[in-house]
Amino acid sequence: MAPFFAASEIHPGPVPSGTKDGVYVYHGNADPDWAVHAVPQGGYVLALIIRACIEHQVRSHTPDPIHVTAHYLRKASLGPLEVHIRAVRTGRTLSNLTADLIQTGVVVMTTHLVFGILNASTLPPPSFPLTLEPPSPHARVTPFSTHPSESANCPLAFPCPGVTATVDGTLGTLPNPSGGVDVGQWFTFSHPADMLTLPSLAFFSDLFPNLLPPVVAGGKLPASSCPTVVLTLEFKAPIPRGARTVGAYAVSRFLNDPQGRHDVYGELWTAPEGEDNGDNWRQKQRCLAVSHQTALVIPMALKRDGKSRL
Structure with a gap:
């Protein structure tokens, strides 16, 4: 079977006509090896969205996912999919994105993601520790x-x-x-x-x-x-x-x-x-x-x- 990393590959692609301005589109494929009764496993589908958003944020000052809320609207299907990403707000320490997973023109899953910096060692030392x-x-x-x-x-x-x-x-x-x-x-x-x-x-x-x-x-x-x-x-x-x-x-x-x-x-x-x-x-x-x-x-x-x- 395909390793998880290969099964969750996702790439930037052309924006379909009629898509709202400010939306970035990534293309992927739901692999049958990571499915439950021929339906892509829910966490695997969410992983595709998160990976697309990480690719989108990789050169930004907020490259790491901090929090994601996912609403499963419909059953996902095996095969081609698109992830449509839009920046809601870009701040100094946190950025907010929305990302929809779309198949055959229908929104299957919608998410809101917060991006920031996950590794505190890359930041200046805080005035007092807040890590427990x-x-x-x-x-x-x-x-x-x-x-x-x-x-x-x-x-x-x-x-x-x-x-x-x-x-x-x-x-x-x-x-x-x-x-x-x-x-x-x-x-x-x-x-x-x-x-x-x-x-x-x-x-x-x-x-x-x-x-x-x-x-x-x-x-x-x-x-x-x-x-x-x-x-x-x-x-x-x-x-x-x-x-x-x-x-x-x-x-x-x-x-x-x-x-x-x-x-x-x-x-x-x-x-x-x-x-x-x-x-x-x-x-x-x-x-x-x-x-x-x-x-x-x-x-x-x-x-x-x-x-x-x-």
Whole structure:
């Protein structure tokens, strides 16, 4: 299969006639190897948008994505696509963009992105520190307790040979004592050419298993999909050079009728490098991104009958 980096390639192209002034257009192709039941995975599609916006911002003074809000309006399709980017505001430290993913002339997904500078080391030192890290008692330490090398293999939420997964031995107990579901998994790119990138974090942020609906249904939930309605992603820290593994921690607390609307809060963490499994490996990890997602539960029978309506 195509590595993620190749499957998410996107290039600037001509602006179609009739497009509003100030819009820049990028062209790509949704690859079938990164699809769920012949539908491009939602995080993968968002990765295409983020990559186009990074390409657009690469020579600006705000080159890094800081935050993105994505609304999934329609089901994406495999094949050609366009990303239409427009600058809303360009400031000294933050820039705001909108980006729409368009297929066959129809807006499939609309996003608002904030760009800035992610690596604080490239900026002048601040007058006082505003970064919270261990050993501060207020700093959050990675929720993972089991080293990736000691975690058990587990299946992915959908078949994807481009990624392998293991589950943290201390997370994923159902039900959680405080309510809802917690789960922690380590994800690793299978292809040696694939490394973690900021766009790929969007893919991993939408790879969390939707465990709460089956739990509430007492294991009797019919075969269903959980389409994303809204996803927000805040990038917190630069990705370590050469990293291929990410820790994905998810919490789901609430489920509502109709349509089984449920929340997924996620954190994406660095993984220990190499054979680093000393006593303090947990204190060395940093949160790369935080996500919030609203998803639905759609029985596959309704989708096949064409009765599903978002």
